[in-house]
Each structure stands twice: as C-alpha cells, then as structure tokens.
Amino acid sequence: MYKLYYMPGACSLAIHALLNELNQDVELIDRNKASDFEKLGSRGMVPVLVDNGQVIREGAAIILYLLEKHKNQMLPDGGLEKARFTEWLMFANATMHPAYGRLFFIGKTLADGPAKEQALNAASDIISTLWTSVDAQLTNSTFIFGERISVVDMMLTVYASWGVYFPVDILMSDKVKRMIAAVQAHPAYSKAVADEQVASQ
Ligand SMILES: N[C@@H](CCC(=O)N[C@@H](CS)C(=O)NCC(=O)O)C(=O)O
CATH class of the missing domain: 1.20.1050.10 (Glutathione S-transferase Yfyf (Class Pi); Chain A, domain 2)
Structure with a gap:
C-alpha cells in the first residue's frame, strides 16, 4: 500500500485523487501529525509518496511515476x-x-x-x-x-x-x-x- 504525506486540501489532494482513480490503496499521513516527516527529506513540503520504502518527492514526479506504473488512459505512450x-x-x-x-x-x-x-x-x-x-x-x-x-x-x-x-x-x-x-x-x-x-x- 502507498503512504501519502498530505495536508488537507493542499496540492497533495490531486495525488490522493489520482491514487483513487487508479484504484490504489493509500495510507494517508497528515504531515502535521507525523514525527518522521522531516526525516524523509520532505523539505517541509507535501506531497511525499512512499512506495515500498522508497520515498518520492515533487508532485509532478509522483504523478508520472504513478501513471507509468499503473495502466491508465491519461498518459500517452510518446x-x-x-x-x-x-x-x-x-x-x-x-x-x-x-x-x-x-x-x-x-x-x-x-x-x-x-x-x-x-x-x-x-x-x-x-x-x-x-x-x-x-x-x-x-x-x-x-x-x-x-x-x-x-x-x-x-x-x-x-x-x-x-x-x-x-x-x-x-x-x-x-x-x-x-x-x-x-x-x-x-x-x-x-x-x-x-x-x-x-x-x-
Ligand atoms: N514543487 C513542490 C511544491 C509543493 C508545495 O508547494 N507544497 C505545499 C502545499 S500545496 C507545502 O507543502 N507547503 C508547505 C507549507 O504550507 O507548510 C511539488 O510540486 O511537490
């Protein structure tokens, strides 16, 4: 299951909605309540996605990662x-x-x-x-x-x-x-x- 560090209504919401669209389970972690948020190298910003222990930062990078990993009709082949x-x-x-x-x-x-x-x-x-x-x-x-x-x-x-x-x-x-x-x-x-x-x- 993915872990998504988020703040309610922040730009991380688009990643959350995308995970729903791709039918992926997600554990939501409010960054204000997370003791390990800085340790992830978050630069104090959401979204941060953790996939199987691997940390991915920057919204656009997370989106491209998810779209390439999970079959969908959003990302054209080339x-x-x-x-x-x-x-x-x-x-x-x-x-x-x-x-x-x-x-x-x-x-x-x-x-x-x-x-x-x-x-x-x-x-x-x-x-x-x-x-x-x-x-x-x-x-x-x-x-x-x-x-x-x-x-x-x-x-x-x-x-x-x-x-x-x-x-x-x-x-x-x-x-x-x-x-x-x-x-x-x-x-x-x-x-x-x-x-x-x-x-x-
Ligand atoms: N370039 C980053 C920008 C992320 C960003 O600006 N996140 C905002 C929320 S929308 C944030 O976490 N700001 C820190 C704060 O409000 O304390 C990305 O696209 O992931």
Whole structure:
C-alpha cells in the first residue's frame, strides 16, 4: 500500500485523487501529525509518496511515476501527444501552482494594509490571466484533454479551491467553472476530498 504525506486540501489532494482513480490503496499521513516527516527529506513540503520504502518527492514526479506504473488512459505512450500531456502537467504544477502560492506568501509575510492589498491584487491578476489559457484549451470540451478527466484537471481544481482564502477577485470563464464542477463531482476526486476532511477531524 502507498503512504501519502498530505495536508488537507493542499496540492497533495490531486495525488490522493489520482491514487483513487487508479484504484490504489493509500495510507494517508497528515504531515502535521507525523514525527518522521522531516526525516524523509520532505523539505517541509507535501506531497511525499512512499512506495515500498522508497520515498518520492515533487508532485509532478509522483504523478508520472504513478501513471507509468499503473495502466491508465491519461498518459500517452510518446511523441507529441505525450509532450502535450507533460506540457499541461507542468503548466499546472510549475505555473498555476506557484501563481496561487504567491497569494499564500503575501498573505503570510505582508502586514495588512494597502501594500498587501495591492500585492494580492497583482498576484490574482496573473492567476486570472492563466485561467484564460485554460479556457482556450477547453474549447468545447469538458476537460483539458477532451471528455476524459485527467490528473491535470484535478490539479487545477485543487488550486482553484484556494482562491476563497483571500480577499481577491479571480476571474474564471463559464467553461473553466464547468470543468471545475465536473472534477468536483467525479467520484475519485470527491472521495479524496471527503476522506481528507474526515481524517483531519
Ligand atoms: N514543487 C513542490 C511544491 C509543493 C508545495 O508547494 N507544497 C505545499 C502545499 S500545496 C507545502 O507543502 N507547503 C508547505 C507549507 O504550507 O507548510 C511539488 O510540486 O511537490
């Protein structure tokens, strides 16, 4: 069974949902309650996956590892199709995730006042622009890669859920909102959300 070090609702939620989607059993370990979290070389960050004693860090590396290990229809075999998949995986992990990360950084480091408000608004403008890129990819389809859900949709939906923690107006088109609603209703995702809520009580 896999062990997943997580924080409720954090980016580790997408890995948790992916494990559900791949029908893999997982032991959830709340990093705030784990005495061995630092010893794993976690750098203080989730997700950390442990597979048979082997520690894997970095969300994108964990995702590629799982997709290559367990048969699925998300990861194309190679060529341009695989490049497109990796491109969107990295867009989510290395572009959209850090863009939301700026909100957390500003929220934690700046004192309340006009400078903080200005910085939060500037950060949220960048996020709104990134969502237009998602909108353009959705064209007439529900998900990033057509009508079949992928881990990229799940990652983007996790990040989108963080906007409510900040007094900012992040703009999303109806197509983007429809994609997010479809992911939230997807059983592998909704089960992960519910299980993390129960585990954190
Ligand atoms: N590049 C890392 C970033 C992971 C990351 O930023 N994780 C956040 C949660 S979403 C975290 O653990 N932050 C530390 C904290 O909030 O204490 C990855 O993709 O795995």
